[in-house]
Amino acid sequence: MANTLKINDVTLFAALAPEVKIDGKWLPIEECAAAGLELTDAERNCDSYFWKRLTLTNRTGRELKLGGFRWRQTGAHADFLSTPGRQFRFYKGGWMMASVCGSVRYGDTDFALDPNYKRFAVSAPEEYDGERPNRFFADNVIIVNDSVSGNSLLAGFVSSADLFGHFLVELDEEGIYTFTMVNDADDRIVSPEESVNSEELVLLFGQDGYGLLEQFADLWGTRMKARRPSGKVPTGWCSWYYYFSDVTEADILENARYLAAHRDEYPLEYLQLDDGYQSALGDWLRLHGKIPPRAPMRLVCNEKFPHGLEYLAGEIRKAGFKPAIWFGPFMVETRSELFRRHPDWMIQDANGNPCLAFEWRGKSPVAVLDGTNPAVQEHFRTLFAEVRRMGFEYVKLDFMMLASSVRNGILFDRKATRAQALRRGLEAIREGFGDDGFILGCTIPLGPAIGLVDGERIATDITPYWKPERKFYAEAPTVPNVCRNIINRCYMNHRLWISDPDTHIARTDNNKLTQSEVELWSCAVRLAGGMLLLSDRFETLAPERARFSRWLLSDPDAYETRPLDFFEHTTPNLWFGTHRRTGERVIGFFNFEDVPQILSVDLGKFSDTPVRLVDVLDGEVLGEFSGEFTINVLEHSCRLLRLA
Secondary structure, three states: OOEEEEEOOEEEEEEEEEEEEEOOEEEEHHHHHHHOEEEEEEEEEOOOEEEEEEEEEEOOOOOEEEEEEEEEEEOOOOOHHHOOHHHEEEEEOOOOOOOOOEEEEOOOOOOOOOOOOHHHHOOOHHHOOOOOOOEEEEEOEEEEEEOOOOOEEEEEEOOOOOOEEEEEEEEEOOEEEEEEEEEEEEEEEEOOOOEEEOOOEEEEEEOOHHHHHHHHHHHHHHHOOOOOOOOOOOEEEEOHHHHHHHOOHHHHHHHHHHHHHOOOOOOOOEEEEOOOOOOOOOOOEOOOOOOOOOOOOOEOOOOOOOOHHHHHHHHHHHOOOEEEEEEOOOEEEOOOHHHHHOHHHEOEOOOOOEOEEEEEOOOEEEEEEOOOOHHHHHHHHHHHHHHHHOOOOEEEEOOOOHHHHOOOOEOOOOOOOHHHHHHHHHHHHHHHHOOOOEEEEOOOOHHHHOOOOOEEEOOOOOOOOOOOOOOOOOOOOOHHHHHHHHHHOHHHEOOOEEEEOOOEOOOOOOOOOOHHHHHHHHHHHHHHOOOEEEOOOHHHOOHHHHHHHHHHHHOOOOEEEEEOOOOOOOOOOEEEEEEOOOOOEEEEEEEOOOOOEEEEEEHHHOOOOOEEEEEOOOOOEEEEEOOEEEEEEOOOEEEEEEEO
């Protein structure tokens, strides 16, 4: 039976029909009983939101393939969705860190994705279309905003451990004619009399669209038992963005010694070795049979680290820092010893061969470990227990989307989904590494990671250039793309994890960013909050750039920040921050365009009396202002002003 959903006497959905996908066919709830299926649509109207969940019970007496659950509204309706289409704006959530998130409006298309990367960027790439206007796809959460009334409807999944959730909206001049909310079950096997739940859907309604995201994240984090570390956020140095995969033992030790000698300037907690030390992806741990019986397990590395990783961890600790290290735990190169010994540990294709995800750096095919395989889980527990024993207190887990991006792969557990394959592997990593070790997620599909990671990257990689001259896509590493994601995901910080906006780079060598672009990136990191990692070679860091690093370290994670023009621009220009301890208020005026822009803000939103504006970076007093304030901001730059 189709149902009517109301919040605060506003009809959100006049008819929201539940369906289930069985053996490749979508069945409405009205047809389920005749097919031997029991589909129940549980719901409750809470104080400030509406909650729903579907449950399927297999009464057919045979095994079924469950493709997914969905709720759908189609056609013209006398409800919120019947607002004229041209008035609508949407916020699109993303699947993992690089997945684009931001606002779109009537007439727009979905963001252009690299065709070779699309399967890693969205949970259901077959449903994503970057060419059709007025058709929008979102992962995890979506907001529908009426630009005239200001009313917003948020739909999001507050449980996310088992099934990926996405949304599809299509609109025309009259309004939204299709609104679909989907849980993808990946054709998992359902035995006779077995029951399977959808994830839990919530609907929120109100005038403050970004505030709804904050409320949703509170509900999501609570439901998923998010790890919300209290106290000081992690600060540190990461090798990747200066040395990349060419990093050596000598490079790490040089920076450790310099930072130890300049601790007053750079009071960092961690030193992190990133990608580039491994002998082959997958061969992180010396395998049984290659060492004498009863010999201890050891991490292995390449010839650039002649003294081994345990030695390196010890030297980092001697310098007064906590050791940290990078892994791509689900990745296995076909040239590796692990692949040769255990091809059965990999996600398989229909012919019983390991699925190959891509070629690592264009040279070596990569297979993917199956997180539902108990042997793989034990491998992860053993590996990360050894990592911890050797003295590493922080691990960065990268390329984690691979565990969930092999479509139609055969898992060891035929009842498991892609989300469960990822989460079970991540649970084993957490068990091995220990509850008190710090885990930073990177390229992990966001939903299943909640409750298992301490920190999470919320944007694609930062780059030592503004954007490439060649064609680039919405998920590509560029400064504008990073800034777009971190401001649109500020709501996640301290609600789902400690957010990581990515590292700060300020140097003049090995860097094409101009002085104004470095200033912009510094202001973005300052306002985004969360973790703070640096990635320069400090021996060569110019004083005029080093001041930005010291400025950020003087007060990390200081601001609770939100965009003031959330629905106006895909990448908001106006970032408003309130200091967590002092209450100080700042506004960042960001210009991501290639020409100067005049940006404006209504100061009457913050004070009934004139406001004294001070430039945060140089201390210049601009004067006292009231009402509409405008400022000229040069291309690729930012003005950060304090409201005194």
